[in-house]
Amino acid sequence: MDEFAVIERFFRGRGAPRTDVRLGVGDDAAVVEPAPGTVLVLTTDTLVAGRHFPPAEFPPDALGRRALAVNLSDIAAMGAEPAWALLSLTLPEADETWLGAFADGFASLAETMGVALVGGNLSAGPLTICVTVAGQVEPGLVLTRSGAREGDALYVTGRLGGGAAGLRALRAGQPVESPQVRGYAFPQPRLKAGRRLAQHAHAAIDVSDGLLGDLSKLLAASGGLGADLSAAVIPLAPGAGPEDALGPSDDYELLVSLPQGAAEEVAGTLGCEWHRIGNVSAVPGIRLDGEAVAAEPLGYRHFQ
Amino acid sequence: MDEFAVIERFFRGRGAPRTDVRLGVGDDAAVVEPAPGTVLVLTTDTLVAGRHFPPAEFPPDALGRRALAVNLSDIAAMGAEPAWALLSLTLPEADETWLGAFADGFASLAETMGVALVGGNLSAGPLTICVTVAGQVEPGLVLTRSGAREGDALYVTGRLGGGAAGLRALRAGQPVESPQVRGYAFPQPRLKAGRRLAQHAHAAIDVSDGLLGDLSKLLAASGGLGADLSAAVIPLAPGAGPEDALGPSDDYELLVSLPQGAAEEVAGTLGCEWHRIGNVSAVPGIRLDGEAVAAEPLGYRHFQ
Numbered sequence: 001m002d003e004f005a006v007i008e009r010f011f012r013g014r015g016a017p018r019t020d021v022r023l024g025v026g027d028d029a030a031v032v033e034p035a036p037g038t039v040l041v042l043t044t045d046t047l048v049a050g051r052h053f054p055p056a057e058f059p060p061d062a063l064g065r066r067a068l069a070v071n072l073s074d075i076a077a078m079g080a081e082p083a084w085a086l087l088s089l090t091l092p093e094a095d096e097t098w099l100g101a102f103a104d105g106f107a108s109l110a111e112t113m114g115v116a117l118v119g120g121n122l123s124a125g126p127l128t129i130c131v132t133v134a135g136q137v138e139p140g141l142v143l144t145r146s147g148a149r150e151g152d153a154l155y156v157t158g159r160l161g162g163g164a165a166g167l168r169a170l171r172a173g174q175p176v177e178s179p180q181v182r183g184y185a186f187p188q189p190r191l192k193a194g195r196r197l198a199q200h201a202h203a204a205i206d207v208s209d210g211l212l213g214d215l216s217k218l219l220a221a222s223g224g225l226g227a228d229l230s231a232a233v234i235p236l237a238p239g240a241g242p243e244d245a246l247g248p249s250d251d252y253e254l255l256v257s258l259p260q261g262a263a264e265e266v267a268g269t270l271g272c273e274w275h276r277i278g279n280v281s282a283v284p285g286i287r288l289d290g291e292a293v294a295a296e297p298l299g300y301r302h303f304q
Numbered sequence: 305m306d307e308f309a310v311i312e313r314f315f316r317g318r319g320a321p322r323t324d325v326r327l328g329v330g331d332d333a334a335v336v337e338p339a340p341g342t343v344l345v346l347t348t349d350t351l352v353a354g355r356h357f358p359p360a361e362f363p364p365d366a367l368g369r370r371a372l373a374v375n376l377s378d379i380a381a382m383g384a385e386p387a388w389a390l391l392s393l394t395l396p397e398a399d400e401t402w403l404g405a406f407a408d409g410f411a412s413l414a415e416t417m418g419v420a421l422v423g424g425n426l427s428a429g430p431l432t433i434c435v436t437v438a439g440q441v442e443p444g445l446v447l448t449r450s451g452a453r454e455g456d457a458l459y460v461t462g463r464l465g466g467g468a469a470g471l472r473a474l475r476a477g478q479p480v481e482s483p484q485v486r487g488y489a490f491p492q493p494r495l496k497a498g499r500r501l502a503q504h505a506h507a508a509i510d511v512s513d514g515l516l517g518d519l520s521k522l523l524a525a526s527g528g529l530g531a532d533l534s535a536a537v538i539p540l541a542p543g544a545g546p547e548d549a550l551g552p553s554d555d556y557e558l559l560v561s562l563p564q565g566a567a568e569e570v571a572g573t574l575g576c577e578w579h580r581i582g583n584v585s586a587v588p589g590i591r592l593d594g595e596a597v598a599a600e601p602l603g604y605r606h607f608q
Contacts, residue, residue, distance in 0.1 A: 002605035022343060026525070027448050028381035028510045029347035029439075034338045039326060042422060043333035044390040044436055048429035077332040086348040088434045094607040118346060124606040125352035130392045130434035132348055135333075144331050206332050221330070301306035302428040303398035 001094050003122040010103040015085065015110030015117040023118075030118035032084050038136040043074040049127035051302075052250075057170050060098045062185045063129070064105030070208065071133040072113055072189035073252040077206035079143035079198025080135035082113055082191065087120035088130040113191060141198040148203040148222035148257035152280040154229070155256045155263050157190045157272045159183070160211055161240025163250030169239055180239035187252035193270035194254060200262035207255050210248040211277075212286060213299015214255055219286070222257070226285045229278035246288075248300030305398050307426040314407040319389065319414030319421040327422075334422035336388050342440040347378040353431035355606075356554075361474050364402045366489040367433070368409030374512065375437040376417055376493035377556040381510035383447030383502025384439035386417055386495065391424035392434040417495060445502040452507040452526035452561035456584040458533070459560045459567050461494045461576045463487070464515055465544025467554030473543055484543035491556035497574035498558060504566035511559050514552040515581075516590060517603015518559055523590070526561070530589045533582035550592075552604030 001009070012025040023031040034040060047067050049055040068085060075082045087106065091098075110117055115133065166184020170176065176185045197204060205218045211234070219225045234245050256263075257280055267274050286293045305313070316329045327335040338344055351371050353359040372389060379386045391410065395402075414421055419437065470488020474480065480489045501508060509522045515538070523529045538549050560567075561584055571578050590597045 002607050004605065006607065022443075022446070023448065027450070028378040028508075029345045029384070031382065031441075031446055032344050032346065033443075034344055036340075040336050040338055040344070040438070041333045042336065042388060042390055042436075042438065044392045044423060044434070045425055046392040046394055046427055046432075046434060048394055048427050048432075051427060051429050074332040078335065080333070084346060086346055086436060088348045088350040088436075090350055090352055090432060119348060121349055122606060123350055123352050123355060125355050125432065126430040128350075128352075128394060128429065128432045128434075130348070130350060130432075132346075132390060132392075132436040134344070134346065134438070137335075139326075139337075142326070142335055144327065146331070204332075301308065302426060303306050303310065 006094050006099060006122055010099050011117060014103060014107040016114045018083065018116040021116050021118055024116065025119055032118060035136050037138065039139050039142065041075055041078045041080040041135040041137055043071050044130060044132040045070045046128060046130040054171060055127060059176055060101040061105030062176055064102040065109045065186060067129040067131045068106050068109050069187045069189050070252060071131045072191060073187065073206045073208065075133055075135040076189050076191045076194030077143065077204050077254055078137060079141050079194050080137035081195060082115045082133050082135040084118045084134045085110060085115050086132040087117060089120065090123045090125040090128040092127060143194065143198045143201055143204045145203055145205045145218045145221040148218060148225055148280050150225060150280055150282040152202055152257040153260040153263050153276055154227060154278045154280060155274055155276050156207065156253050157193050157270060157274060158253040159235040159237040159273060160251050160253060161244030161249050162237025164244035165237060165240035183237045184250060189252065190254045190272060193272055196266055196269055197256055200266055201256045201258040203257040205255050207251045207253045209299035210246065212246050212293055215286060218255060218257065224284050226281040226283045227278055228281055228287045231289050233275060234277050235273060235275040310398050310403060310426055314403050315421060318407060318411040320418045322387065322420040325420050325422055328420065329423055336422060339440050341442065343443050343446065345379055345382045345384040345439040345441055347375050348434060348436040349374045350432060350434040358475060359431060363480055364405040365409030366480055368406035369413045369490060371433040371435045372410050372413050373491045373493050374556060375435045376495060377491065377510045377512065379437055379439040380493050380495045380498030381447065381508050381558055382441060383445050383498050384441035385499060386419045386437050386439040388422045388438045389414060389419050390436040391421060393424065394427045394429040394432040396431060447498065447502045447505055447508045449507055449509045449522045449525035452522055452529055452584050454529060454584055454586040456506055456561040457564040457567050457580055458531060458582045458584060459578055459580050460511065460557050461497050461574060461578060462557040463539040463541040463577060464555050464557060465548030465553050466541025468548035469541060469544035487541045488554060493556060494558045494576060497576055500570055500573055501560055504570055505560045505562040507561040509559050511555045511557045513603035514550065516550050516597055519590060522559060522561065528588050530585040530587045531582055532585050532591045535593050537579060538581050539577060539579040
């Protein structure tokens with residue numbers, strides 16, 4: 001099968017059917033109709049074999065799902081609703097079994113989340129998956145990193161450290177379906193939570209480079225604020241230790257800064273766990289149980 | 305420099321300033337405002353080192369420009385106006401000279417074409433560049449592959465074969481600025497022509513896999529029509545032979561099907577050369593000077 005046959009067989013018309021798609025896979029570009037009264041949210045993320053996932057151990061259906069999930073997590077962190085996805089897939093050979101599983105994994109999450117696959121392209125080369133997602137949100141409900149205020153409570157969705165712990169377990173031979181690996185292999189984009197939080201939160205960020213690293217970005221974007229965290233209340237994923245939760249870990253949870261009263265009001269309506277981990281402070285820097293945390297490196301960084 | 309320093313230094317705020325960008329590079333996702341009364345056109349394309357360009361010979365500024373140009377060509381083929389770009393860059397090391405030249409090449413074309421770079425990401429890995437562009441067009445002016453009609457004239461913008469000839473010359477040691485290489489290294493996205501043609505053409509496609517391959521796609525999408533071409537009138541780029549123009553060649557010109565009268569009317573208003581190469585026929589298949597052209601393979605295909 002050449003690239004056009006692969007696209008036709010595995011990727012055309014996949015994901016959720018949406019009436020706002022005028023032209024999907026098959027022309028020079030896709031054509032979609034934005035909803036009136038919304039602004040557009042755009043994000044792109046690439047997964048590189050051997051860098052973002054271990055290609056030998058990571059099954060193609062989980063990979064297809066994950067490539068979309070990491071982008072949906074960014075859409076969730078903006079308080080937006082995802083609508084359309086583009087998939088640019090580079091792979092060494094057109095193996096039909098691999099492609100079928102990859103496309104099914106991608107499409108199953110897309111269907112669940114109401115996302116239509118509207119375009120993309122396919123090339124021969126080292127395994128690399130670049131996904132772009134466009135979403136929509138009412139202009140007044142855009143959630144950014146930059147609005148945290150002194151005295152806010154800091155919360156996270158779900159549990160942390162599952163990315164680091166899961167990768168370790170996967171490399172140690174645990175199956176993808178095991179509780180330790182599942183958090184890593186099948187991240188749950190917190191779209192419902194993001195939409196709900198957009199009405200209440202001051203700031204939010206997608207925890208994808210580790211809690212401390214992403215918290216420091218949120219605090220910096222909010223004008224150089226600080227934070228006090230309590231280690232005992234940081235929710236740990238199965239198999240994860242505190243260092244997994246704090247350091248680089250592909251968790252794809254939301255870290256949220258909001259007034260304490262609002263946090264209590266939304267609890268139970270987010271579709272996921274919701275834990276307070278600390279407070280925003282006017283004193284710059286991050287303190288864990290009162291001890292300053294080394295400023296660098298706090299999160300995962302390419303080229304270090 | 306780690307990835308965040310690279311993004312800050314080379315990529316934040318690049319391209320054209322646009323008042324419809326609410327939030328550019330630096331948050332979980334970009335936020336932009338679509339123009340009322342338009343539909344959105346979305347395209348993505350990846351360049352893989354060694355597959356889409358020879359990394360040793362191809363300078364980074366030309367590569368940055370090209371990565372955007374190939375996407376703008378798809379936007380042009382839809383009759384749309386490009387607005388926002390996302391860049392997902394995977395590269396083995398963060399070399400500052402390389403990055404500066406790459407970013408400058410990308411940004412210079414973006415500025416010329418009115419495109420803002422609003423987001424993206426950076427990873428370590430094999431050199432791969434994935435660009436996504438979103439554009440806008442009035443719903444009644446969307447130009448697709450599927451509207452060609454019997455009796456239409458077939459035209460191309462610019463000259464063909466420059467992609468194949470230029471790659472050959474580059475590999476033979478010719479500099480990027482030489483006339484033979486320039487057509488390959490610096491494709492000109494035909495945005496002005498696409499916008500103008502949207503008001504007159506029945507169908508258009510971006511010639512990026514070779515004239516015969518892309519013509520066959522346009523004819524298939526238009527209900528299985530055929531075409532008669534005349535070899536003598538196919539415009540050849542400097543250094544290109546007829547086989548370069550017909551077969552796989554990264555040309556990024558527009559192939560357009562439209563009534564003969566309309567073609568004459570728009571000539572001179574497109575901002576580029578404009579040549580008739582043949583006619584659309586009700587008889588399926590493509591004929592060159594009356595001789596049937598082998599149906600397969602007509603264009604470049606990955607995984608063959």
